[in-house]
Amino acid sequence: xxxxxxxxxxxxxxxxxxxxxxxxxxxxxxxxxxxxxxxxxxxxxxxxxxxxxxxxxxxxxxxxxxxxxxxxxxxxxxxxxxxxxxxxxxxxxxxxxxxxxxxxxxxxxxxxxxxxxxxxxxxxxxxxxxxxxxxxxxxxxxxxxxxxxxxxxxxxxxxxxxxxxxxxxxxxxxxxxxxxxxxxxxxxxxxxxxxxxxxxxxxxxxxxxxxxxxxxxxxxxxxxxxxxxxxxxxxxxxxxxxxxxxxxxxxxxxxxxxxxxxxxxxxxxxxxxxxxxxxxxxxxxxxxxxxxxxxxxxxxxxxxxxxxxxxxxxxxxxxxxxxxxxxxxxxxxxxxxxxxxxxxxxxxxxxxxxxxxxxxxxxxxxxxxx
Amino acid sequence: xxxxxxxxxxxxxxxxxxxxxxxxxxxxxxxxxxxxxxxxxxxxxxxxxxxxxxxxxxxxxxxxxxxxxxxxxxxxxxxxxxxxxxxxxxxxxxxxxxxxxxxxxxxxxxxxxxxxxxxxxxxxxxxxxxxxxxxxxxxxxxxxxxxxxxxxxxxxxxxxxxxxxxxxxxxxxxxxxxxxxxxxxxxxxxxxxxxxxxxxxxxxxxxxxxxxxxxxxxxxxxxxxxxxxxxxxxxxxxxxxxxxxxxxxxxxxxxxxxxxxxxxxxxxxxxxxxxxxxxxxxxxxxxxxxxxxxxxxxxxxxxxx
Numbered sequence: 001x002x003x004x005x006x007x008x009x010x011x012x013x014x015x016x017x018x019x020x021x022x023x024x025x026x027x028x029x030x031x032x033x034x035x036x037x038x039x040x041x042x043x044x045x046x047x048x049x050x051x052x053x054x055x056x057x058x059x060x061x062x063x064x065x066x067x068x069x070x071x072x073x074x075x076x077x078x079x080x081x082x083x084x085x086x087x088x089x090x091x092x093x094x095x096x097x098x099x100x101x102x103x104x105x106x107x108x109x110x111x112x113x114x115x116x117x118x119x120x121x122x123x124x125x126x127x128x129x130x131x132x133x134x135x136x137x138x139x140x141x142x143x144x145x146x147x148x149x150x151x152x153x154x155x156x157x158x159x160x161x162x163x164x165x166x167x168x169x170x171x172x173x174x175x176x177x178x179x180x181x182x183x184x185x186x187x188x189x190x191x192x193x194x195x196x197x198x199x200x201x202x203x204x205x206x207x208x209x210x211x212x213x214x215x216x217x218x219x220x221x222x223x224x225x226x227x228x229x230x231x232x233x234x235x236x237x238x239x240x241x242x243x244x245x246x247x248x249x250x251x252x253x254x255x256x257x258x259x260x261x262x263x264x265x266x267x268x269x270x271x272x273x274x275x276x277x278x279x280x281x282x283x284x285x286x287x288x289x290x291x292x293x294x295x296x297x298x299x300x301x302x303x304x305x306x307x308x309x310x311x312x313x314x315x316x317x318x319x320x321x322x323x324x325x326x327x328x329x330x331x332x333x334x335x336x337x338x339x340x341x342x343x344x345x346x347x348x349x350x351x352x353x354x355x356x357x358x359x360x361x362x363x364x365x366x367x368x369x370x
Numbered sequence: 371x372x373x374x375x376x377x378x379x380x381x382x383x384x385x386x387x388x389x390x391x392x393x394x395x396x397x398x399x400x401x402x403x404x405x406x407x408x409x410x411x412x413x414x415x416x417x418x419x420x421x422x423x424x425x426x427x428x429x430x431x432x433x434x435x436x437x438x439x440x441x442x443x444x445x446x447x448x449x450x451x452x453x454x455x456x457x458x459x460x461x462x463x464x465x466x467x468x469x470x471x472x473x474x475x476x477x478x479x480x481x482x483x484x485x486x487x488x489x490x491x492x493x494x495x496x497x498x499x500x501x502x503x504x505x506x507x508x509x510x511x512x513x514x515x516x517x518x519x520x521x522x523x524x525x526x527x528x529x530x531x532x533x534x535x536x537x538x539x540x541x542x543x544x545x546x547x548x549x550x551x552x553x554x555x556x557x558x559x560x561x562x563x564x565x566x567x568x569x570x571x572x573x574x575x576x577x578x579x580x581x582x583x584x585x586x587x588x589x590x591x592x593x594x595x596x597x598x599x600x601x602x603x604x605x606x607x608x609x610x611x612x613x614x615x616x617x618x619x620x621x622x623x624x625x626x627x628x629x630x631x632x633x634x635x636x637x638x639x640x641x642x643x644x645x646x647x648x649x650x651x652x653x654x655x656x657x658x659x660x661x662x663x664x665x666x667x668x669x670x671x672x673x674x675x
Binding site: 311 | 401405407469470474475476477478480483484485487488489490492494495603607610611614618643652655656659660664665
């Protein structure tokens with residue numbers, strides 16, 4: 001009973017989860033399931049970036065670098081390239097851990113930097129990593145990347161190129177991740193992140209260790225992209241450096257901001273909406289407008305191709321979204337409280353989540369409580 | 371060690387650095403006044419190249435024209451690119467950045483990314499997805515400096531960049547409008563109380579910054595002989611790096627940062643391999659920031675949120 005009670009605040013999320021679990025049984029279109037699985041990879045990425053940007057307030061413009069590191073780790077470990085064929089499941093964790101380590105490595109030189117200095121260093125890192133993978137063909141396959149990456153098996157079941165098992169695996173991983181991220185947010189560390197986001201100097205003077213707090217934010221963020229990377233290349237079977245350019249970093253950032261920075265469920269929705277918009281909706285829209293043009297004899301509509309206009313629509317969409325809803329579609333309650341009414345912050349803090357997660361075991365009350 | 375080669379590469383670095391410095395100057399001016407990472411700046415610069423290309427094509431400019439006609443065509447091209455880009459900058463500021471002024475930091479940053487993506491897509495639709503040749507209207511004879519040959523175009527690039535930098539310096543330091551810009555950059559609320567029209571001053575800063583980007587676009591087109599819609603991202607990245615390297619918001623620092631990056635890029639291309647240029651540029655940036663977290667000439671700015 002107690003477990004059920006704790007699930008009450010998440011009933012919308014649970015209903016959506018149920019719909020997502022049943023969706024492949026109703027819709028047998030492999031393309032749609034494939035798009036769903038790819039969107040799930042981006043959901044994982046957005047969950048990770050949300051820790052860095054949304055929780056800790058560290059602007060990371062090179063997040064795709066960790067995605068690349070996770071992807072290449074699995075590609076090295078399970079492909080004919082190095083004649084290694086390590087099993088998928090342990091390597092999934094290893095990829096995530098290696099990406100997490102690189103997250104801390106990137107964090108280290110940026111500790112003294114803030115704001116825009118941090119932005120350029122992360123942006124630079126995001127450019128360096130794919131460049132290195134591109135320019136060391138002896139070790140990474142260069143432009144061609146690595147092909148023939150092993151696909152996962154589970155109790156003898158071959159995943160193959162069928163998107164369905166990936167879809168379900170990703171949903172399971174996302175559910176576990178969401179539980180983990182929510183627990184993390186309400187933990188002592190999560191509160192320290194929020195404190196650092198709101199006011200670094202105040203947080204430091206209240207006893208928050210800025211070094212470990214920031215490094216752990218980068219690490220945890222990168223950890224999720226490592227997961228996403230290993231799953232992504234296992235599903236695709238190939239990896240190449242151009243899959244990780246700056247548009248990927250910016251897209252993930254846009255997903256996080258679109259959904260509402262700091263709001264875990266908002267970020268998931270943002271990632272799913274933006275990804276499906278890019279891949280399915282634009283192609284469908286082109287089809288519809290062309291059909292309409294043929295039916296009505298309007299030449300202009302038959303020639304319209306929205307896929308070519310992707311970045312124009314994407315860019316304008318970002319501009320309008322920021323002008324109309326700068327806090328995202330689903331603003332986080334704490335952020336909204338701060339933006340609207342600075343005085344009444346204390347009364348706006350959601351008590352439900354805090355009590356549901358419980359305080360850190362045995363520890364004193366967190367220093368960094370908002 | 372081949373000393374002639376080194377001198378030659380130093381001159382190449384100076385040329386490249388001059389171009390980067392001009393772009394970084396426009397970038398850092400905008401940053402200095404509203405503290406916005408203006409991702410669209412690099413795309414404005416590339417759009418400047420495209421406008422110049424269109425203007426030269428429209429005027430039918432070729433290398434074999436009479437000198438007077440060619441000079442006229444070039445002046446028209448520069449004016450067109452600079453004015454159109456200046457106007458573009460003002461429009462972008464008015465519609466994408468001004469409504470968000472004073473809001474939380476991330477929102478204007480994302481509109482800047484959005485504007486950058488839109489501009490890039492428009493440029494791609496305009497001239498196609500591959501690099502476009504730029505008319506080579508200027509002859510490029512080589513002078514001999516000792517044993518080293520220097521192209522005339524390089525001298526033109528270095529000279530015009532220095533003229534622009536000096537003009538900007540005197541404008542910002544010597545005129546009343548420049549004073550208004552500096553006051554607004556320091557504290558826009560106080561500047562407003564003192565009777566400075568903030569909106570006009572910021573629009574003017576965007577105009578000048580974008581004019582510099584447009585001019586930089588024409589110069590690179592003439593120097594390299596081709597333009598590509600995607601150039602803007604790298605140019606913006608380099609301008610940002612140069613501005614941060616020199617101390618963000620500091621115009622002298624931006625010029626210095628531009629030259630440093632120009633030299634680092636050329637030396638990497640010569641002695642390591644051109645594909646590693648970006649890796650060394652960012653490694654230099656990270657190294658500098660570790661020891662001087664506010665850049666080479668930067669001072670601690672007051673915290674703003």
